[in-house]
Amino acid sequence: MKRIGVLTSGGDAPGMNAAIRAIVRKGIYHGLEVFGVYNGYSGLINGKIEKLEVGSVGDIIHRGGTMLHSARCLEFKTQEGQQKGIEQMKKFGIEGLVVIGGDGSYQGAKALTEHGFPCVGVPGTIDNDIPGTDFTIGFDTAINTVLDAIDKIRDTASSHERTFIIEVMGRDAGDIALWSGLAGGAETILIPEDNYDMNEIAERLRKGNDRGKKHSIIVVAEGVKSGNEFAKELEEATNFDTRVSVLGHIQRGGSPTASDRVLASRLGARAVELLLEGKGGRAVGIENNQLVDYDILEILGTPHKVAFDMYRLSKELSI
Structure with missing residues (x-):
């Protein structure tokens, strides 16, 4: 193998640039x-x-986002789109591809693998929902944000004596909520992997x-649901004065932590x-x-698991 390619796909995550840097310099x-x-x-x-x-990859290890940029691509979900991608790589003499991203990115790498093109997936997503790894690139930075x-x-909240509801990202995984909530001493943490009891809350x-x-x-x-939806439900159950903060895409940006830079490099x-x-x-x-x-063909069929021992601990500490 003489030529390889690297791409980032899906949502950006802090540390993607560190991974690109490592791939380029390790390859060279x-x-x-x-x-x-x-x-x-x-x-x-x-x-x-x-x-x-x-x-080309100098002075990027500390930058969030991805220097290669990212985009959704419905066409690549088709056989025709996949063949176009393979033909482009053949045109440039690329013999192997490293794909940095989350579940959707892995699905693309899986498709290329099924076509016989060598691909390696690198888990880059703040959601921490990729099987086969304890942590994904960007997760540590996101939970610290x-x-x-x-x-x-x-x-x-202390100054105004109110209940604040903070909505965080994570798609269908509760890792961001669980880790940041436990570290931040949250009184209640809601994750999609478990049903909540409003009466208990x-x-x-x-x-x-x-x-x-x-x-x-x-x-x-x-x-689980939006912060505003939960706030309405909570106010009806308690009459407590609530405020909602939706953190949104601020969680995806920022300079990666040391942990994410090292993980991405490795x-x-x-x-x-x-x-x-x-x-x-x-x-x-x-x-x-x-x-x-x-094996990327096998690992994608493995469900993501949340750390329920940490989830139980968060409830025990919020008495």
């Missing part, structure tokens, strides 16, 4: 030519491909109020090693701080 170190595919699978179909040099917001909102808030606690923080994962480099070993159709990850890789 081992004598490969590395090509960047711009605008995800859309750029792959349209041939937006450029050779990257060592200097949320934690900073929780700390600031708590100051206001209302009783907990009343008990806190009876012992002199005048403010509360409730973290709601977007996969995973990106390992992806290149697999291609050099002639191994395509793999998905890299980290488990118990050890790098792992799995």
Whole structure:
């Protein structure tokens, strides 16, 4: 293998640039030519491909987002679109592709694998919902962004003696809500992996109020329902004065934490090693701080699991 490509797809995540940097420099170190595919699978179909040099990825390790940009591409879900992408890579002499992204990005890599084109998936999403890895690139930065917001909102909640509801991202996974809520001392955390009992929540808030606690923080994962919907339901059950903060896309931006930069560097480099070993159709990850890789065709059928021990702990500590 002499030439490889790298693309980012789906939602951006802090640390993607660190992964791109690692892939490019690791590849060049081992004598490969590395090509960047711009605008995800859309750029792959349209041939937006450029050779990257060592200097091309200088001064990006600390930047959020992705220098290769990202875009949704419905056409790549079709056999015709996939074949167009393969033909473009053949045109540039690219023999293997590293795909950085979440579930949708992995589905594209899976499709290319099924066509016989060597691909390696690198988990890049703030949602932390990719199987085969304990953590995804961008997750640590996102939960620290949320934690900073929780700390600031708590100051206001305390000053005005109100219940604040904070809606966070995560799609159908509750990891962002769980980790940031536990770290931020939230009184209630709602995740899509478990049903909530409004009577139980209302009783907990009343008990806190009876012992002199005048403010509360409730973290709601977007996969449960919107913060505004939950606020309406809570006010009907308790008559408590509530305010809602929807953090939105602020969670996807920002300079990646040290943890995300290191994780991205390790995973990106390992992806290149697999291609050099002639191994395509793999998905890299980290488990118990050890790098792992799995068959991408098999791993996508594995459901994401939330840490229910942490979820139980959050309830025990919010009495």
